[in-house]
Amino acid sequence: MANVLDLRRRIRSVKNTRQITKAMKMVSAARLRRAQDRMAAARPYARMIASVLESLTRRIEIFDPETGNLRHPLFAAREEKRVLLIVVSGDRGFAGAFNANIVKAAVNFIDGGKGKQFDIESVGRKGRDLLRRRYPEARFSQGTDEQPAARQERRGPVELTGDHPGMLVKLEVDPVFELAQNIIARYIHEEIDAAYIVYNEFKSVIAQRVVVEKVLPLGKIGGQEVAGATEPSLEERERAAQAALTAGIPLEEADTKEADEEARKFGTANVDYIYEQPPEELFNALIPQYVASILYHAMTESVAAEHAARMTAMDSATNNASDMIDAYTLEMNRVRQAAITKEIIEIVSGAAAV
Amino acid sequence: MAESTTTNELRVRLVTPARTLVEAVAEAVELPAKNGYMEVLYGHAPLLSELGAGDVRMHGVRGENQAAEQIFNVNWGFVEVLPDRVTILANDALRPEEIDVNRANQQLDRGLKQWNEAGESEEAYDQALAVIAEAESKLATAQEKA
Numbered sequence: 109m110a111n112v113l114d115l116r117r118r119i120r121s122v123k124n125t126r127q128i129t130k131a132m133k134m135v136s137a138a139r140l141r142r143a144q145d146r147m148a149a150a151r152p153y154a155r156m157i158a159s160v161l162e163s164l165t166r167r168i169e170i171f172d173p174e175t176g177n178l179r180h181p182l183f184a185a186r187e188e189k190r191v192l193l194i195v196v197s198g199d200r201g202f203a204g205a206f207n208a209n210i211v212k213a214a215v216n217f218i219d220g221g222k223g224k225q226f227d228i229e230s231v232g233r234k235g236r237d238l239l240r241r242r243y244p245e246a247r248f249s250q251g252t253d254e255q256p257a258a259r260q261e262r263r264g265p266v267e268l269t270g271d272h273p274g275m276l277v278k279l280e281v282d283p284v285f286e287l288a289q290n291i292i293a294r295y296i297h298e299e300i301d302a303a304y305i306v307y308n309e310f311k312s313v314i315a316q317r318v319v320v321e322k323v324l325p326l327g328k329i330g331g332q333e334v335a336g337a338t339e340p341s342l343e344e345r346e347r348a349a350q351a352a353l354t355a356g357i358p359l360e361e362a363d364t365k366e367a368d369e370e371a372r373k374f375g376t377a378n379v380d381y382i383y384e385q386p387p388e389e390l391f392n393a394l395i396p397q398y399v400a401s402i403l404y405h406a407m408t409e410s411v412a413a414e415h416a417a418r419m420t421a422m423d424s425a426t427n428n429a430s431d432m433i434d435a436y437t438l439e440m441n442r443v444r445q446a447a448i449t450k451e452i453i454e455i456v457s458g459a460a461a462v
Numbered sequence: 463m464a465e466s467t468t469t470n471e472l473r474v475r476l477v478t479p480a481r482t483l484v485e486a487v488a489e490a491v492e493l494p495a496k497n498g499y500m501e502v503l504y505g506h507a508p509l510l511s512e513l514g515a516g517d518v519r520m521h522g523v524r525g526e527n528q529a530a531e532q533i534f535n536v537n538w539g540f541v542e543v544l545p546d547r548v549t550i551l552a553n554d555a556l557r558p559e560e561i562d563v564n565r566a567n568q569q570l571d572r573g574l575k576q577w578n579e580a581g582e583s584e585e586a587y588d589q590a591l592a593v594i595a596e597a598e599s600k601l602a603t604a605q606e607k608a
Binding site: 146149150152153154156157160280281282285374379380381382383384385389390393394397400401404 | 495
């Protein structure tokens with residue numbers, strides 16, 4: 109049996125761990141709050157872009173009546189043979205099953221599309237590391253002055269074409285916009301037939317789910333086309349609620365309905381607008397912004413969800429450490445008592461023997 | 463200029479992907495529309511337009527902690543004009559003092575280099591032109607301030 113000194117040492121060690129997990133939880137809570145603010149701040153723009161584009165598609169025929177051509181190639185739906193999947197995960201671990209869940213959703217989605225080819229763009233370091241173990245990376249030939257880098261033959265139906273580590277650490281608009289333009293270019297050049305994004309949606313601390321959302325081709329503007337979603341279990345939800353409560357995070361999102369309504373009116377007033385530019389140009393300008401705003405929105409949500417997941421995980425870890433300390437303290441007291449009792453018995457029986 | 467009463471003023475909002483930058487009441491707004499600058503006063507006909515690289519200038523701004531004249535350099539944007547309201551969506555909006563002249567110069571060099579290397583590709587030319595226009599408008603704004 110362990111002696112008192114051993115147990116005391118172990119208790120001290122667990123106490124140290126508990127301090128660390130507690131600190132990490134509070135840090136995550138603070139980051140979560142900031143991420144939530146950013147999500148709220150980014151909402152008006154996304155809404156406005158979506159509503160003006162939606163109103164344009166309602167007022168202007170998507171097909172040009174004179175030539176019968178599509179106003180923008182991104183409206184064209186093709187048979188899905190080559191699919192691009194953007195996987196948004198976290199950059200760091202210690203967040204419970206956050207990264208594993210996202211990768212699982214991505215893998216399920218890929219396994220569900222038999223006979224299709226998949227290109228993966230991973231955002232976030234953890235997801236990339238996990239996916240890299242499963243799928244080969246795409247190889248590109250060295251680009252020369254006359255000839256840009258070209259893609260070499262595929263090594264399998266699923267390949268990683270790019271990764272964007274660090275994009276989430278300091279989430280900014282420009283890199284996301286570049287990614288969006290890259291995806292659009294690939295769609296227009298028919299390198300891909302569809303684009304999906306996998307990320308952790310964050311409605312509030314207790315309402316989160318991993319979703320696979322369709323990005324291209326553009327379907328209904330402003331609506332979300334979800335191709336698959338994994339809801340958290342009731343137990344997970346309760347744990348998250350508990351963690352949020354102890355960290356002082358409000359469970360429900362602040363009420364932004366009024367601002368949302370306001371944003372939704374953008375470009376939709378019931379009047380005849382003067383269009384400064386021909387509709388094609390407006391579409392050309394707005395659509396990349398719209399796609400970028402979908403991606404940006406997904407990433408802000410994912411960042412918030414990651415912090416929330418870490419907060420929950422660290423809250424559980426702190427609770428577990430407390431339980432462990434209690435158990436060890438009890439055992440230590442028992443061992444000490446046993447030692448004392450044994451000594452007394454020895455003395456008493458020694459005295460009796462005399 | 464028309465006399466400003468409380469009724470004929472524009473509510474102006476400047477929104478970027480990251481946040482709502484400005485929400486104010488102004489007498490007039492100058493906008494760098496794609497095919498030339500335009501100025502919007504109260505009662506303008508409803509209009510949708512794309513913005514190019516240039517300055518958004520707000521005149522006669524009223525509101526707490528707001529300067530009367532405000533300038534923002536935007537790179538690309540989209541604007542909705544309604545008789546009493548102007549909403550500007552911009553990729554990024556910088557106040558003149560926020561412009562980094564060195565970076566803008568670098569950007570200009572990069573744009574010129576792209577222009578020289580564009581070759582036959584129309585797409586590459588357009589891209590280079592956009593970079594050059596953005597850098598030049600930034601420099602112009604910064605210089606005016608200095």
